[in-house]
Amino acid sequence: ENASAPNFIRNQIHDEIEAGRAGKVVTRFPPEPNGFLHVGHAKSICLNFGLAEQFGGDCHLRFDDTNPAKEEQAYIDAIKADVSWLGFEWAGSVRYASDYFDQLYAWAQHLIREGKAYVDDLSPDEIREYRGTLTEPGRPSPYRDRSAEESLDLLERMRAGEFNEGERVLRARIDMASPNINLRDPILYRIRHAHHHQTGDKWKIYPSYDFTHGQSDAIEGVTHSICTLEFEDHRPLYEWFLDNLPVPAKPRQIEFARLNMNYTLTSKRKLKLLVDEGIVDGWDDPRMPTISGMRRRGYTPASIRKFCEMIGVTRADGGLVDIAMLYHAIRSDLEDNAPRAMCVLKPLKVVLTNVAEDFEEVYEVPGHPARDDMPVRRVPFTRELYIDQDDFMEEPPKKFFRLAPGQEVRLRNSYVIRCDEVVKNSAGEIAELRCSVDFDTLGKNPEGRKVKGVIHWVSAAHAVPMEVRLYDNLFLVEQPDKDKDADFLEHLNPESLQVCQAMGEPSLADAAPESRFQFERVGYFCADRHACRDGKRVFNRTVGLKDSWAK
Ligand code: ATP
Ligand code: MG
Ligand code: MG
Structure with missing residues (x-):
């Protein structure tokens, strides 16, 4: 049934295949290991793994692990367990964006050499301020025209740990006047002196999400990179990197609405x-x-x-x-x-006064009313039972078809009983009910009267406390x-x-x-x-x- 639900992405891939434009479909599910997966992630998992299943392709599990300060091995383990439990299998081994840090670094150097990236000495606050707003264009950083040699040298020293966090970043040189703020010289690398769960202390700089995601997709041969709508504005940047780097493939980003x-x-x-x-x-x-x-x-x-x-x-x-x-x-x-099964949430003791102390009979009851493949249950009946407090009222309203003083009710799968006496403790609370059984009602209606209510119960002698x-x-x-x-x-x-x-x-x-x-x-x-x-x-x-x- 899973495979049959159509959606716009599935239809699009179907059309690509019909038109002979598609090879093997490769998707990925790319969680950041900074928490446990939630029901919204389940939507993304079902979509990405579902498409791979439907089109005979592959879905990768790739940890988007570019932010070591917030990430943990425990989250990685939990995420893997959740995906498997949902019934999906990732193709090949688990992947990590951090597997590609060397390649990403080489590509950053490539952009610098091409005049398409530079090391900026502005502080994070200044960068934000220079970037402008939706209504106001950005201003170029004074370091925007720094030579490639100097940027290459500074990047190398950033990597070696020579500078403090926040002192420098690497930025792409794209367009400070672009109406899309994501294209106003986005940050490619930040200095972070953090221990990374995969790469240890090797790196003092970490690539941004934008500089990592599309290139990781390209390295893995992902064909359809599916993400939520917040990333729609990032798509031009996703494509800019793919167009300006010698990547081995051109994945496409497709956005869908997140689950709320x-x-x-x-x-x-x-x-x-x-x-x-x-x-x-x-x-x-x-x-x-x-x-x-x-x-x-x-x-x-x-x-x-x-x-x-x-x-x-x-x-x-x-x-x-x-x-x-x-x-x-x-x-x-x-x-x-x-x-x-029968389970009494709030037990109230019932003593059946006309049942002998050592009386016991056992009913064989279906495990499920419509499933004869399930084992029968053996339900014992004895003199003392528990029923639920909510199934008894001392002063019942009209149409209360459960147990009340002088009133009858059927015990599910068993007899009709009548409540004869309410026993209270010294605090005036109901301690137990004393009832009598009509032995002529097992599997049949009582003579001359209707008993509408059926309640659940358990034998006190056999009850399982839980x-x-x-x-x-x-x-x-x-x-x-x-x-x-x-x-x-x-x-x-x-x-x-x-x-x-x-x-x-x-x-x-x-x-x-x-x-x-x-x-x-x-x-x-x-x-x-x-x-x-x-x-x-x-x-x-x-x-x-x-x-x-x-x-
Ligand atoms: P959060 O805001 O909860 O941290 P996130 O998007 O940052 O979520 P990621 O670990 O990056 O979390 O998400 C992995 C994938 O799951 C991404 O492709 C993301 O788009 C998708 N995803 C996350 N939340 C939802 C959601 N509510 N509905 C559908 N997909 C989601
Ligand atoms: Mg997040
Ligand atoms: Mg995210």
């Missing part, structure tokens, strides 16, 4: 703040829109790919995607594929970072995590980390991949049962 989703931040910088401030439990907190957070929450790779297909790929900014679409994608996957974590959106407003001057943390949802000490049926006792279930009447849950070790049982709510996405 309501109630969700898609900025690594802001997500990092949530982690650094301890607002969430790390990058893979199940409330985070990171791929690893979604994984821990219980999303399947198929559901994320399905979501990316549903939202499509356009060139026009598509506005805000409704998070209900994402919920819909995982819910429909789990509806079809998650085994069922922690259940109920997650909600991290933010209360649709666009927490809409107002650029305000603090998006003001919009945090104080109830984004609620923890329950729950009781589950025995089939949940040995749930493997990352196994997924529908807790009947409650929602979809996933065994936490970290906490569910050493006999601990922790389940994360992935999504509720009710679908609010209007198709």
Whole structure:
């Protein structure tokens, strides 16, 4: 199904192939290893790897690692794991823009010799000021006409570490009056005395994104370099480098609209703040829109790919995607594929007074109503049970079809019971319910009356204690970072995590980390991949049962 969703880039490549203009399609996914990947990156991954799959080409994984101060090996490892988990395979080994630093340096020297680059001694502030604005042209730096010899010598000394950060940069000599500010002598190299996770202490200067990206694409034989719309204005510069350097190939940059989703931040910088401030439990907190957070929450790779297909790929900014679409994608996957189980989130003890102490019977219940390939569950029934506190009301309103004093309800897969007595503790809280069973109701309706409600339950003697974590959106407003001057943390949802000490049926006792279930009447849950070790049982709510996405 993935392969069938058309989009403008796919159509364009299709036309190129029809016209005999295309060879092998090569794309790349180029994350900067300065954070974990988020749902927006998933869109880019599905697009880039998807195109390679559809056209029998290759997609490279290339770390865009030109900013060592913000990058880390831990992010590289997490990004690789996320891409693999989503089900994609990069062609060849992992690549790094830093693999090309020697070549990029030689190309910088080439531009200097051609009179197309110069070392500038202006400070970063001065460079910004000289660059002008949208309405005002830039002014040339006094160093713009410096000789090639002098620039070559200075660049070499910058590289050798002779100067401090900010003292000099290498700039392209393009056009200080260009209406496109990106062409007003962009910076090619900056001095950074930083240790690099790949190249160690070899370099004291690092190339800019613009000077790196297109040439890396060219070196790798990338044919379609797909990026988000913010880079549209950089395309003339991308092409200028390819036109002015002896590169081995001419990749093309194509822009598409980034994913923005309501109630969700898609900025690594802001997500990092949530982690650094301890607002969430790390990058893979199940409330985070990171791929690893979604994984821990219980999303399947198929559901994320399905979501990316549903939202499509356009060139026009598509506005805000409704998070209900994402919920819909995982819910429909789990509806079809998650085994069922009973789990009581807020246990209330029920004693069945007409059931003997040692009575036990076991029901064999389908693992899934429509999947006979799933193992049957063995659900024991005994004198003492737990039901959910929400399924009992002492003074029920009309049409409360669950349990209440003197009222009957059916236990799912079992008998009809009646509540005879409410037992309270000294604080006046309900401690337990004393109920009686109508033994003539197993698999059939009771005589002469209708019992509408069905509730879930577990046998107290067999109940599996577990922690259940109920997650909600991290933010209360649709666009927490809409107002650029305000603090998006003001919009945090104080109830984004609620923890329950729950009781589950025995089939949940040995749930493997990352196994997924529908807790009947409650929602979809996933065994936490970290906490569910050493006999601990922790389940994360992935999504509720009710679908609010209007198709
Ligand atoms: P952030 O602003 O979150 O740091 P970024 O674009 O700087 O994102 P990169 O690591 O450079 O992060 O992104 C790798 C690739 O993923 C780029 O090609 C980028 O265009 C794409 N990408 C990033 N965010 C989104 C998004 N929200 N929707 C679609 N693609 C995205
Ligand atoms: Mg980026
Ligand atoms: Mg960024």
